Amino acid sequence: MAAVLNSVRAFFTPQTFHIEAENPGDVVARENLLDRAMGPGRRRKSSEKLRKGRIPADGLALVARDNDGHVIGTVRLWNVEAGVTPEGLPLPALLLGPLAVDSLHEGKGIGAALMRAAISEAANRGHGAVLLVGDAPYYERFGFFAAKTQHLVMPGPFERHRFLALELKDGWLDGAAGMLVASGRKLSY
Template structure:
């Protein structure tokens, strides 16, 4: 009987390893990340305004993060992208980051994975000296991290977007104070192989 109780205790004891960890994305994560985004965001995800900004660009250096379960599977993802958040009053581009997409495996929702990814992204962006992060998302979710529509009121996304869902967080006080204009991609580009025409 004691042996059976030991097995039961082992089954229900708190795990010695966390349920998930936040890690840097690696090239080996690409297929799993893309499959997760397709499941979470649907086939039309490439038509969003944010995707126009991210198209053919690499994420910002060190700012592509994943959540992994205990055996290393990708169960969440977030990336940040270099952008110009309009221009300052003096006409200078205002460097910033665009957050997204954020996605968590549906079977793991409600376990704090999305929040952990956003917090880790903010901390890492601060460490790297960035001034602000913008995103398009639900204010009711992102306000807890300090993102507010008021900070992005003089900025616009390319293509259609919902003004109340366009939010910003200043990592450095006043960074977006006089920024106005269109969000433009400024990150490193990658080139697609040229398509050959068969005659």
């Protein structure tokens, strides 16, 4: 009975977007969306220093598309080293960002769906933690908190209370300290 009820709800609830892997044809649409959503200063952020000249982590560049196939949302995750472990070893992690949704499509749950998809895919791929710089009230509902980043720093200015982490594996960030460093594959020109 529950399956029938869910299929009836699905029938009456129109799907206004879907999420899939980003493809090379999405570059212009993604960059235009990010420029509109983040403004002209988006390339000066500390997070950008970790992304510049790098390729997103394998399988972790996602877009939301409307029913006509237009990119209306984006999220990407990047390989970083989250400082070092207490033993002095580099600690692999992911840096999430930017997350953006076209202003014409805000309030439809697209950002939340992109977050859930990104977190799920990162966990499925065996990653230990995801870090980001963002608004705590928004990201806390996905399990991101500042407590796990207290001994980590970004390369450049950042607001401590906005530097958040989610452990995908319990205890992954225990004892981690130091500066985030880019570790992903370099972009070939």
